[in-house]
Amino acid sequence: MGKRKRSEKAEAEAVPKKEDVAPERPVRTLLGWKDKNEIEAKDNAASPVFRNKEKVLVTCSRRIVYRYRHLMLNLVSLLPHCKKDNKVESKETKGATLNELVELKNCSSCLFFECRKAKDLYLWMTKCPNGPSVKFLVSAVHTMEELKLTGNHLKGSRPLLTFSSNFEKDAYWKLLKEMLLQIFETPKDHRKAKPFHDHVFVFSIVDDHIWFRNYQISVPHNESDKLPRGSLDKMTLIEVGPRFCLNPIKIFGGSFGGPTLYENPLYVSPNQIRALQKKKKAGTFAKKVKAKTRRKMHEMASPLEPDEFADMWKD
């Protein structure tokens, strides 16, 4: 068997084959995914068959709260090109373990939900193996199970992505936009992808946060496939969910580590916020004592005039 494989491999280099019994992994160069064979076949920069072979690994840490777990599951249902994996032990998070896991599952990016203190959710978005990674703080989470989000769409249909123009303002926004595009857009000929386009994602930057929304496109039906221009105006959007807001903390050069390429100057960690609030409350007693002494001083400094009527009822 082994010998046969080797001989087959030798032949495969000469004859371009797409799928094999022993599949040859496409070489992951820095410039993308290129099948060895195709480099020799065509030399133009245009890859004739650009196949989006994006696979996302979605995992979370242990001790994740139910709300964030539901958010993760919602995202799993939204991305048909993802693989959900078991919970990862918290101590071995950043660094080698996760990278190995991603390699093992043959994925090209990873969404890792890290929940700390059962209150804060951090989302790591990484492009493996060498890619940049981003750590976000997730807030304002609403899952799809909320009854106020009434829309529904096909599971696995390819979404339309809309980005606000703010994403062109700075280098880090551009990088984030590219990562979001690659991770959230279902590959075109994916096995689990369904044909029509009936929902749209919104990524918009407001107040230096990335807000995510997912809407169902609903059009009153007159004809099935192609739509006369007129009814395009009656298109309405119904929110499907989930909703969340990402606050970028840091961008690293490597996957789950590496040199810091960007640090958000306006970011305050939730621990700090809570500490400040506690400090505010903690000073009340000291402030009271201070106020008392101040009052005493004031009274001493400005003595009252002797009251004329003080002795009136004295006997």
Added chain:
Amino acid sequence: MELPLVNDDTMIDGEAEYLSEEMSPSESESEEDVKLAEPSKTAVNNRDALLDKLGDISWPENVEWIHKLSIDIDQEQEVDVNDDLARELAFYTQALEGTRQAFEKLQSIGLPFLRPADYYAEMVKTDSHMEKVKSRLLAEKQKMVEAEERRKAREAKRLSKEVQSQKLKERAKQKKDDIESVKKWRKQRQQSGFADDGADKALDFEDGKVFERSKKKRPGVSPGDRSGGKAKQAFGKGKKPKKGDVKNSKFGFGGKKGLKKQNTADTTNDFGGFSKKGAVGGSKKRKR
């Protein structure tokens, strides 16, 4: 002499406290704001490296749009984060604009993009979940409708009360007028010495309607009947009058206690309340 000593002590205490407060300047600034008032100066923003990485990971330049399916929308106005409605509206308009543009592109390429009505496949939310959503929406609508109805009923009641009171007033007035007119007539007749030939004249102002009372048939009530005819109403209407009514009309409200169930001249011979069948009485629930 005592005063300055005391002053010194308090001053020292005050100074010590001021010092301790100064220890954390940056944090005290941001006590008001959740964000740091001054952005931390150690922030890294390595634009070149970022752009390098961007070049690394991005797809080749001439990838067709169909793979990306992404639209860039201009965000014209600054949206206030805390104004929920405006923010959501901004997202909605962005999505709407994006879909319009995308659909135009897709139409030009010629691909189907809308789900036909008969395409059934697995949806992202289960049917049972959508049932819950539907029931909640219906419940909300129902609540609104009920609230509307209650309000209308309240208004109508108020109005009807007014209308009723008006009618009562009118009737009372009418009655008063009638009595007045009769009195006047009597007076007139008295004054004119009971002359008979003036009968027609005198009755003119009553317009002949006095004898045309309401055509409701009033049952004949014998003078000795204390219940005012209510005991015999059964045959006329086919329904027994309410027991309380009968008793009330016969025995009145209140009054001497003992006389309530005594016979009158009329009722001694009245056997209407007894049935032929004899001792059928007694509550059915009573054990035998």
